[in-house]
Amino acid sequence: MRLPTVVFLSVLCALTCLGPALSRAGHAAQSTPVTTAHGTATLLSDSDSFMPGQDMHFGLRLQLAPGWHTYWLNPGDAGEAVTLALHASGGAVGEGGPIEWPVPQRLRDGPLMSYAYTGDVVLPVRLQPQEAKEGADMVVEATADWLVCATVCVPEHAQFSMTLPRAPLYPSPQAPLFARAAAQRPVASPFAAAIAPDGTLSLSGEGLSPAMVRDAWFMPEQPGQIDHDAPQVLHVRNGLLQLGLKTADGFHRDVPLSGIVVIRDVSGREQALAVTARPGGPPAIAAARGGGIAALARLLVLAFAGGMILNLMPCVFPVLAMKVLSLERMARGERRAALLGAGLYAGGIVVAFVVLGALIVGLRMAGDTVGWGFQFQSVTFVMLMCWLLFAIALNLLGVFSFGTGIAALGGAGRLSGHLGDVLTGVLAVVVATPCTAPFMGAAIAGALSASPVAGIAIFVAMGLGLAAPYLLLASVPGLVRLLPRPGAWMEIVRQVLAFPMLATCVWLAWVATLQGGQVAVPLLAGGLVLVALAAWLVRKAQDMVMAGRGWRDGLVLACRGGALLAVALAVGAVTMVPPALAPQGASATPPPGDGSEAFSQTRLETLRAQGKPVFIDMTAAWCISCLVNERVALSPQRVRDAFTRQGVVYMKGDWTGRDAAITAFLRDHGRDGVPLYVYYPAHGDGVVLPQVLTPGLVLHTIGAQ
Incomplete structure (x- = not known):
């Protein structure tokens, strides 16, 4: 076949094949x-x-x-x-x-x-x-x-x-x-929607929780229904999202309201839902709140178990010094006094848990992003706690006497002992908050996302768990008889137990320095001097009272007044903390040489997109559990070498001060406090590790053994 013929047939074939396409191209x-x-x-x-x-x-x-x-x-x-x-x-x-x-x-x-x-x-x-x-x-x-x-x-x-x-x-x-x-169109909402007469728009159903929802807003299809510029107050708990809308003249309480609800999650992603809200209040949500009675029972068990284990955490060890003086009453066989003291101690713990939980819930409803242990993010609170524990240590060393507890200046009567039991329970909760025991993370997250009644019940269960060992010791006669008989050793133990208190003061001073910088050092040290002065003046007043009255009465009053003035000066100084000491987010940088880099959500997403494994360590300088885990499980050389061999990027998020990005990450993983450890393999979803780590667990998780 000659070449022109081949060319002619090729062109004819191409025109035949492209004919339909050319025909369509002729119509725009x-x-x-x-x-x-x-x-x-x-x-x-x-x-x-x-x-x-x-x-x-x-x-x-x-x-x-x-x-x-x-x-x-x-x-x-x-x-x-x-x-x-x-x-x-x-x-x-x-x-x-x-x-x-x-x-x-x-x-x-x-x-x-x-x-x-x-x-x-x-x-x-x-x-x-x-x-x-x-x-x-x-x-x-x-x-x-x-x-x-x-x-x-x-x-x-x-x-x-x-x-x-x-x-x-x-x-x-x-x-x-x-x-x-x-x-870009909204999708049909999977949640039941209702609009109350006061303008509260409710979505209810599985999948709604504070850990997933950061923000939400509503846009109505019809004009004149709401004040578009008014704030839409958001409240979220498990199974229920509520938006407070300000109604306008065109709103009718007996007519359905249609529009779009946009939900933004903790990572910033937005989902638009087409809703038609029926008139009335939110539908029954008992089942939506995490599964109803069965889920609540599970959270109560976790809370009680977490409270019991909290007794073994290092942050509660200093409070053992506040309990040891009660052993003498038990050993003497004063069963009634022992039971009453244990009950008051448990009552102080439960009340403190309820008040702390209610405070966290209230602040979060007001729009604040607080979590478990939030008070230790305040340098003012850390300083006050340091001074309080320093005063307790001086009391245990015999510098002055507060009776058998931390109450009732200059007295050791029954009233002071009972008040001391209650305040010791309160102190146990306050110093326990830097720690999060196993099971507590899920329980606290559940309490903060449940209904107010269920949340209070969970905090009560946690408090009962913390008090349970002491209540058991006081209520079982056989256990009491195992205690050693009282003697001179009690005074020695009392003084020895002052030193864990002083060690805790050193740790709190370090935390305050990380939060407030060098400016915090003279303010903290000056407060310690004033507390010591107050303790000395109280002791001198007590000595003069024991020596007899008369001309010494005026001096006694002067010493007591001086002690109160010293304490007032210390407290007054720290409550007027200069701006330089305001809590700062992520103020405590990781120590050099630990191979970590600062946490960043953007950096995390970049590393995951590159297919690199990442180990996330959410920590805080005031979190003793975090520091113990870091020293025991993350700092050993064999663990660091395994990270290097496996190509694991070690990211550390410091929650010592307020940090919105870390708070969002915690909530995204169902937590309201530190520690939190998450391992992201090269490909796949993140794995949340327990709150108590071992080197073997870390190595097994990253596939190094």
Whole structure:
């Protein structure tokens, strides 16, 4: 075959194969654009052709100039919604449906709130053409009106036309724009929705929890329903999300309210839900709150177990010095006194747990991001605790006497002992908060996300768990008889136990220095001097009282007054902490040489995208459990070498001061305090480790053994 013949046949074959495509190309899938000074408008089709009876989409594409915007179905406080009227004729007839609106942005302008679109937006409508003339092309004509605004508003109008051939539907080059618009539409809400007469919008169902929801807002479809610019107060607990809306004149309490709820999770991702809220309060949510009675019972068991284990945590060891003096009463067989003292001690623990839990819940409802142990993020609180434990240590060493407890200056009567038992229980809870025992993480998260009654019950169970060993010792006669008989050894033990208190003061001084910097050192040390002065003055007053009265009465009063003045000066100084000592987020940087880098959510996502394993250590300088785990399980050389061999990136988040990113990460993993350890393998989801680590557990988790 000669060459010209081969060329001729090749061209003929190519034309045969490309004929349908060339035919479709002859019919534009978009109209001639209409351009103004504020942007460009075009009518698009998602198909190069049409078939009678088969759905297709047309859309108004607005490419707005920078700084300009147009409006959603409900424009908000100002503006006008886009309109698009579409009609088909010729080979098929039909009318376009309503606009399938993408989720708008909220644009605030002074006291006004608008729901609008900026940049490049496609507003689709659905059309099902019906056959009118077989073999003829379909002619589509559309009229659009829209308002564009910047500092001024300009109404705009355009008419469009396009012709499509009859053929099997074939995606046009503009089809990806329709796919993008579909992805930007709200999805049907999986949650039951209700709107109360006072404007409280409720969503209820599985999957809603404070650990997942950071923010949410509602945009109504119809204007005049709510005050768009008013704050929408968010409350979330397991199974229930509530938004406090400020109703407007157009709101009717007996009419359903439709619109879009946008939920932003702790990672910043947003999900838009189309809701229709029925009138009335939220539906029954007992089952949604984490599973009902069975789940509550499980949390109560975890809370009790966590409270018991808390007795073994190092942060509670110093409080053992406050209990040891009660052993003498038990050993003497004063059963009634022992039971009463143990009950008061347990009562102090339970009350302190309830008050602390209620304070955390209240602050979080007010919008603060606090968690377990939050008070130790305040340098003021840390200093006060250091001074209090220093005073207790001086008391145990015999520098002065507060009776058998930490109450009742200069007395050792029954009232002072009972008050001391209660205050010792309170102190046990206060110094226990830097620790999180096993099981406590889930229990605390459950308490803070449950209903108020269930949350209080969980904190009570935790307090009973902490008090249980001491209650058991006091109530079982056989255990009491195992105690050694009282003797001189009691005074020696009393004095020896002062030194764990002093060691705790050293640790608190270190924490205060990390939080407040070098400026905190003279303020803290000065307070210790004033506390020591107050203790000495109290001792001198007590000695003079024991020696007899008379002319010494005035001096006794002067010493007591001086002691109170010294304490008042110390407390007054720390409550007026200068701005330089304000708590700072992530103030304690990781020590050099531990191979860690500072936690960053962006850095974590980058490392995971690169397929690198990451070990996350959420810690704080005031968290004794964290420091013990770090020294025992994370600092050994064989663990560091394993991290290097396995290519594990060790990231440390320091929660010593307030840090919103770390708080969000904790909540994302169902925790409200540190420690938290999460290992992300090279590929796969993160694994949460226990709160008590061992080197073997860490090595097994990263696959090094």
